[in-house]
Amino acid sequence: MNSRAAQYKQADDLPDFSLLSASSTPQPVAVQEPADIHLRFEGVSKTYLTAQGPVPALQSIDLEIRRGEIFGIIGRSGAGKSSLLRTINRLEQPSSGRILIDGTDIAKLDENRLVALRRRIGMIFQHFNLMSAKTVRDNVELPLRVAGVPREARRRKVDELLALVGLDGKHDVYPAQLSGGQKQRVGIARALVHNPEILLCDEATSALDPETTQAILALLREINRSLGLTIVLITHEMAVIREICQRVVVLEKGQAVEQGAVWQVFGEPHHATTRSLLAPLRYDLPADLQARLRQQPEQPEDTLLLDLLFTGIHEPDLAALGNVLGGRIGLLGGNVERIQGRAVGHLLLTVAGSSLTANELANQARHLADRVEVLGYVAAA
Numbered sequence: 209m210n211s212r213a214a215q216y217k218q219a220d221d222l223p224d225f226s227l228l229s230a231s232s233t234p235q236p237v238a239v240q241e242p243a244d245i246h247l248r249f250e251g252v253s254k255t256y257l258t259a260q261g262p263v264p265a266l267q268s269i270d271l272e273i274r275r276g277e278i279f280g281i282i283g284r285s286g287a288g289k290s291s292l293l294r295t296i297n298r299l300e301q302p303s304s305g306r307i308l309i310d311g312t313d314i315a316k317l318d319e320n321r322l323v324a325l326r327r328r329i330g331m332i333f334q335h336f337n338l339m340s341a342k343t344v345r346d347n348v349e350l351p352l353r354v355a356g357v358p359r360e361a362r363r364r365k366v367d368e369l370l371a372l373v374g375l376d377g378k379h380d381v382y383p384a385q386l387s388g389g390q391k392q393r394v395g396i397a398r399a400l401v402h403n404p405e406i407l408l409c410d411e412a413t414s415a416l417d418p419e420t421t422q423a424i425l426a427l428l429r430e431i432n433r434s435l436g437l438t439i440v441l442i443t444h445e446m447a448v449i450r451e452i453c454q455r456v457v458v459l460e461k462g463q464a465v466e467q468g469a470v471w472q473v474f475g476e477p478h479h480a481t482t483r484s485l486l487a488p489l490r491y492d493l494p495a496d497l498q499a500r501l502r503q504q505p506e507q508p509e510d511t512l513l514l515d516l517l518f519t520g521i522h523e524p525d526l527a528a529l530g531n532v533l534g535g536r537i538g539l540l541g542g543n544v545e546r547i548q549g550r551a552v553g554h555l556l557l558t559v560a561g562s563s564l565t566a567n568e569l570a571n572q573a574r575h576l577a578d579r580v581e582v583l584g585y586v587a588a589a
């Protein structure tokens with residue numbers, strides 16, 4: 209039995225929240241989906257009607273989110289990230305298009321089934337949304353009380369979840385006595401009370417310091433792995449996406465302008481919005497060198513600058529680069545990182561004293577890097 213099945217076994221005493229459980233009204237017919245597609249957005253648009261007029265927030269979004277993956281949504285402020293996330297549990301209703309979960313169009317669910325759907329989907333928030341006048345136990349337990357779960361089963365579930373999120377022994381403290389990271393752990397425990405299949409994270413680490421962010425990301429990764437949860441997260445922190453997501457979509461003015469595996473999108477961003485969002489992660493040529501760059505050498509000993517891009521296909525091999533380029537090779541800077549096991553990023557190399565022309569050097573380097581750009585020459589110091 210896998211861990212998820214085991215978890216359900218332990219929770220046998222909880223009500224059956226299955227979307228497919230009996231209902232008195234006709235049930236929406238599930239479309240046959242490939243087993244690994246968990247959520248599907250088909251032409252989803254959302255326009256808010258306000259006193260100032262219609263505000264288009266999402267425009268014809270097509271997206272697939274796979275079962276058990278951690279999927280990131282990025283974009284500038286106002287791009288539509290929250291609107292998109294909130295359509296998944298029907299906190300927002302699309303103006304047009306469909307959202308299918310396991311092949312079921314969620315717009316067609318009646319009230320009972322909507323309640324069941326929402327229990328299949330946990331959600332955590334930037335500011336934790338805990339009740340300050342209630343203890344940790346009460347905060348986590350409340351959704352179970354509302355669902356009519358008997359006291360003993362509630363107690364067991366809360367104990368189990370607080371242990372899972374690393375808050376053993378904190379049952380009786382109040383949120384004000386907890387650190388930000390601990391509050392988010394309570395939020396995660398509460399989001400998991402109904403054994404959800406999907407966890408939505410709305411800027412879940414944005415209010416946390418870098419060290420606590422790492423700890424919460426590790427917890428989310430662990431939950432994803434051990435419970436097999438599909439996690440959909442919004443963040444403005446690109447490092448969070450790089451750290452834990454498998455795939456990502458970039459929103460710009462309500463449109464999905466780029467999507468794919470994180471190593472591909474981060475390794476070679478195509479859309480200007482993606483490039484600008486990722487700019488803080490990129491090492492760029494220092495301004496003083498940029499100002500001194502020339503397209504042609506003024507003296508034979510001038511130094512050539514090459515920008516080598518690694519998009520996850522080639523591994524940076526500095527010894528081999530030294531061999532093919534000849535001359536004196538220097539590493540000016542760069543930021544090659546491993547994302548999903550692939551080397552992604554770029555290296556700025558200096559080449560001096562080579563007998564080859566700039567184009568010949570770039571062509572040599574192209575055997576060992578995925579893209580090579582000649583930046584220009586700087587005068588030898």
Ligand SMILES: Nc1ncnc2c1ncn2[C@@H]1O[C@H](COP(=O)(O)OP(=O)(O)OP(=O)(O)O)[C@@H](O)[C@H]1O
Pocket residue numbers: 256257258263264265283284285286287288289290291292
């Ligand atoms: N309830 C609402 N009523 C009217 N307009 C809204 C509402 N919610 C969002 N909007 C508008 O829809 C657009 C998308 O907003 P949304 O909150 O989804 O973007 P976001 O990418 O999550 O932004 P942020 O990163 O700032 O939270 C924005 O123009 C926003 O002003």
